[in-house]
Amino acid sequence: MTRVAVYGNGSWGTAYAMVLADAGCEVTLWGRRSELAEAINTTGTNPDYLPGVRLPAGIRATTDPAEAARDAEFTVLSVPSQTLRENLTRWAPLLPGSTVLVSLMKGVELGTAKRMSEVIEEVAGAERERVAVLSGPNLAKEIASRRPAASVVACRDETVARRLQKICHTAYFRPYTNTDVVGCELGGAVKNVIALAVGIADGMRLGDNAKASLITRGLAETTRLGLAMGADAHTFAGLAGMGDLVATCSSPLSRNHTFGTNLGRGMTLEETIAVTDQTAEGVKSCVSVLDLARRHDVEMPLTETVVGIVHRGIHPLVALKELMSRSAKAEHG
Numbered sequence: 001m002t003r004v005a006v007y008g009n010g011s012w013g014t015a016y017a018m019v020l021a022d023a024g025c026e027v028t029l030w031g032r033r034s035e036l037a038e039a040i041n042t043t044g045t046n047p048d049y050l051p052g053v054r055l056p057a058g059i060r061a062t063t064d065p066a067e068a069a070r071d072a073e074f075t076v077l078s079v080p081s082q083t084l085r086e087n088l089t090r091w092a093p094l095l096p097g098s099t100v101l102v103s104l105m106k107g108v109e110l111g112t113a114k115r116m117s118e119v120i121e122e123v124a125g126a127e128r129e130r131v132a133v134l135s136g137p138n139l140a141k142e143i144a145s146r147r148p149a150a151s152v153v154a155c156r157d158e159t160v161a162r163r164l165q166k167i168c169h170t171a172y173f174r175p176y177t178n179t180d181v182v183g184c185e186l187g188g189a190v191k192n193v194i195a196l197a198v199g200i201a202d203g204m205r206l207g208d209n210a211k212a213s214l215i216t217r218g219l220a221e222t223t224r225l226g227l228a229m230g231a232d233a234h235t236f237a238g239l240a241g242m243g244d245l246v247a248t249c250s251s252p253l254s255r256n257h258t259f260g261t262n263l264g265r266g267m268t269l270e271e272t273i274a275v276t277d278q279t280a281e282g283v284k285s286c287v288s289v290l291d292l293a294r295r296h297d298v299e300m301p302l303t304e305t306v307v308g309i310v311h312r313g314i315h316p317l318v319a320l321k322e323l324m325s326r327s328a329k330a331e332h333g
């Protein structure tokens, strides 16, 4: 039986732990709060993040990072992106030397503009061939109710990607392999920023043409950044690109989309943060994605607009006017 440690017992860490357990793995699920770990072990549910969902028997919760790490063939990381460095610094010495580190996170680190796999390599001292990412249209609540979804497992070493694919393939979860780690991570991080933009537009009742235009131009700027960073263009037409973008921008289950909708309806940033109880990665990562765009000299007008609305107090109507009056240009180029 494959032993897997999952660090982070929020919505996605728990739902993916369910996938792994359903696929036959023995999973230890780490979380920082003892009352939640105890509730998971005693009730067989995660009342804080997936209330009412019965967890499979193969999951055991703990608050002890060493217990989670013991003999783990795979180490799955699912905490908010901006907390990864600090957390992994504590966990890294506990991890087995050969464990494969898997990122579920869809963010870019503020300040360094590093992707999560880069932070993992740096902090855990892991070679690239031992670091993988999972990304795709995977709204946690749908997966936890075992509704069908596909996803991408990416690793520079294809044999490692295949090993990961094997341990999380179930009747309702279909992972594809890819070796384009950069593209998969960027697809996941930037779609959260575009979902904020679409949410704002939905909150302003701008209509379906506006939504489709934002999704399409959002994919164009994601691809532009990806190509500048060495990613494969095909990745952005795939599950970790278009797939995740469409799911996140159209679902009321998306925290980023919901966050944007609240802003578009006229809530202030403070009010929106106050009603958001889960991680909406795009709120911070829009700043680091824009940082990446500048470092690579890539134009990302939608990301820039989101940063303006969310962090610089620009009114959505003013931002819309600015976006629509940008100089006319060719669609491709």
Ligand SMILES: NC(=O)C1=CN([C@@H]2O[C@H](COP(=O)(O)OP(=O)(O)OC[C@H]3O[C@@H](n4cnc5c(N)ncnc54)[C@H](OP(=O)(O)O)[C@@H]3O)[C@@H](O)[C@H]2O)C=CC1
Binding pocket: 008, 009, 010, 011, 012, 013, 014, 031, 032, 033, 048, 049, 078, 079, 080, 081, 083, 087, 104, 105, 106, 107, 138, 139, 140, 141, 277, 278, 279, 281
């Ligand atoms: N939810 C989804 O549908 C999907 C999410 N993702 C990505 O997965 C990642 C995790 O998100 P998700 O599980 O949804 O987030 P949630 O908000 O549901 O859960 C966050 C988890 O991280 C923990 N946490 C928060 N802050 C810290 C900290 N400083 N140190 C340690 N643990 C902390 C929380 O613990 P506590 O309860 O104690 O605060 C909780 O267990 C994100 O990058 C997200 O983009 C990817 C695909 C799907």
Ligand SMILES: O=C(CO)COP(=O)(O)O
Binding pocket: 106, 136, 137, 138, 139, 140, 192, 195, 244, 247, 248, 253, 254, 255, 256, 257, 279, 280, 281
């Ligand atoms: O990444 C996700 C779906 O693939 C979840 O999106 P949110 O973080 O916006 O809820």
